[in-house]
Amino acid sequence: MSTDFSSRWVRIGVHTGLIQHNVAIIKERVAPADVWAVVKANGYGHGAVEVAQAALAAGATGLCVAIVDEGVALRRAGITAPILLLSEQPPELSELIVGYMLTPTVATTMSVASLASAAAQQQRVLNVHMKVDTGMHRVGATPREALSLARYISESENLELEGVYTHFAVADQPDHSANAQQLLLFNSVVEDLRNMGITPALIHAANSAAALVNPEAHFSMVRLGIAMYGLLPGHGVKDECSALIPALTLRARVSAVRWVEAGEGVSYGLIKPLQKGSLIATVPIGYADGVPRALADTSVPVLINGHHCSFAGRVTMDQILIDCGSDTSITIGDEVVLIGKQGEHSVTADDWADALGTIGYEIVCGLSPRVFRQYI
């Protein structure tokens, strides 16, 4: 469910031109490696189909998602580019994977057998990517298992081992020794496969952070997620992100105003009695939309009338209450910027994340589907 700005004064704006700008920057940096755009979790909250279309228009040659439903939704929207499923899926989904020509990740013989049989039944040849666990210990065959698994895949007439890949655990900390260790292990697997006569077209390891800072990890493609959205993969790679621009804004309008006297509190719990009499603006967005309840306990500002304003009390499910101080000119319908720019000021999803002790990924993925997304 989503509502538009005319029926509800809350809106996410996604600037697809900025997605393209960010993709183009990374594409140039990693060339000649390909860029596959990671659009799982509804394109990190930005809208999977629209982000996918923008990324492909900017030169990405493939897409990555987490689950089969996400891949099917992209296919149903008419997207024909390769779509990699980033981890193994339950065997009962093999038929669907083949039917929609998604590219599954494989890491076990069970998964390979199930996909080979579904592909044989549908008389198709399915591309698969084998994932190797080189240290993240989340998904993947061990380097030793990978060799026999690759042999097993290459024996199937209905499967093509298009890719071999791994995933870094600490790419956002470029000096961490685990990066070099994972690369060493991955390179040795690729070399062993080559010695066995197995040379997949796509070798990949890099997420955004590694794409930005680790040229040795580029191989033949990178999996670009957070940097495409203009957000930071981590503070350890901040300098390399200076040309990226956040593509998402979160705006609302003031829905009510009232003067509240000093000593009175507002919202549930009445937890913060006002120091001075203030204009309190009600804004119709809450934690059900993705504004974390804990944000009211931080100093993250909300922008109204070009000013920094602060949370006056707890975030409620559908509304927040903002302390506008003595600015009595603020009125119903005035624009409220939660994420984005207003006048001289700006607030980013990364600002929210820093204040809350989390990462920008969690903030944008947490923006609820009920908020209307407008594409610019």
Ligand SMILES: Cc1ncc(COP(=O)(O)O)c(C=O)c1O
């Ligand atoms: C396997 C894999 N590759 C690539 C990415 C993209 O990472 P990032 O958003 O840091 O670029 C993710 C994201 O979680 C992932 O799980």
